[in-house]
Amino acid sequence: xxxxxxxxxREIDSQIARCKRCKxxxxxxxxxxxxxxxHASIMFVGEAPGFYxxxxxxxxxxxxxxxxxxxxxxxxxxxxxxxxxxxxKHRPPANRDPEPDELEACDDFLRAQIAAIKPQVIVTLGRxxxxxxxxxxRAMRDVHGRALPTxxxxxxCAMYHPAAALHQNxxxxxxxxxxxxxxxxxxxxxxxxATPVTVAQAALPGVETPPExxxxx
Ligand code: URA
Numbered sequence: 001x002x003x004x005x006x007x008x009x010r011e012i013d014s015q016i017a018r019c020k021r022c023k024x025x026x027x028x029x030x031x032x033x034x035x036x037x038x039h040a041s042i043m044f045v046g047e048a049p050g051f052y053x054x055x056x057x058x059x060x061x062x063x064x065x066x067x068x069x070x071x072x073x074x075x076x077x078x079x080x081x082x083x084x085x086x087x088x089k090h091r092p093p094a095n096r097d098p099e100p101d102e103l104e105a106c107d108d109f110l111r112a113q114i115a116a117i118k119p120q121v122i123v124t125l126g127r128x129x130x131x132x133x134x135x136x137x138r139a140m141r142d143v144h145g146r147a148l149p150t151x152x153x154x155x156x157c158a159m160y161h162p163a164a165a166l167h168q169n170x171x172x173x174x175x176x177x178x179x180x181x182x183x184x185x186x187x188x189x190x191x192x193x194a195t196p197v198t199v200a201q202a203a204l205p206g207v208e209t210p211p212e213x214x215x216x217x
Contacts, residue, residue: 005038008116012109016089022105024090030054034085034113041186042077043119045110045129047161048088048098059084064163071162071175075182083117085110087129098128120189122154123182126161145178147185155189157182
């Protein structure tokens with residue numbers, strides 16, 4: 001019997017709340033499992049919670065989140081239409097980059113969220129998120145805004161991280177352009193079966209390949 005996506009997500013949330021698989025879960029950070037529509041066609045995957053997200057227990061509620069809200073509007077979307085989460089579900093201290101063991105500790109949760117929601121399109125925000133699906137892509141500038149089908153029938157759409165545009169204003173226009181194309185990417189993903197591209201081997205939720213660092217956000 002199919003489990004209702006909302007029920008499945010609540011179970012994943014409670015597992016995240018109890019998780020002690022890495023030092024982030026064992027520290028004082030609050031769990032930030034993700035939020036939004038359990039029936040969403042589009043899922044956004046960021047990097048890790050920051051200060052504001054840790055306080056609220058919700059993803060993207062700080063300055064990068066405000067920017068993300070504006071970008072969703074550009075795509076004709078709002079938070080109630082989509083599901084938003086991060087590759088890492090607890091805040092790394094002082095907002096440092098997530099470490100390999102922390103990224104790995106959260107893999108099963110992201111995989112389970114994808115399996116529960118079954119989105120047609122996953123928008124990766126930043127390099128940590130993209131490398132979960134395409135570990136061998138080296139530069140965001142080569143792939144952002146493109147639909148990248150995986151062998152599992154998912155369509156990944158790589159985007160710069162909104163926080164990057166807070167530091168580098170020229171990226172805001174790039175992000176807006178990429179978000180404007182999202183409805184078309186979703187419509188295509190819904191109408192055509194995904195044909196895998198060759199840029200890299202997909203890692204999540206299928207075969208695992210060791211992640212490689214990319215040069216940019
Ligand atoms: N940056 C992220 O990657 N995720 C958040 O939830 C907030 C900021």
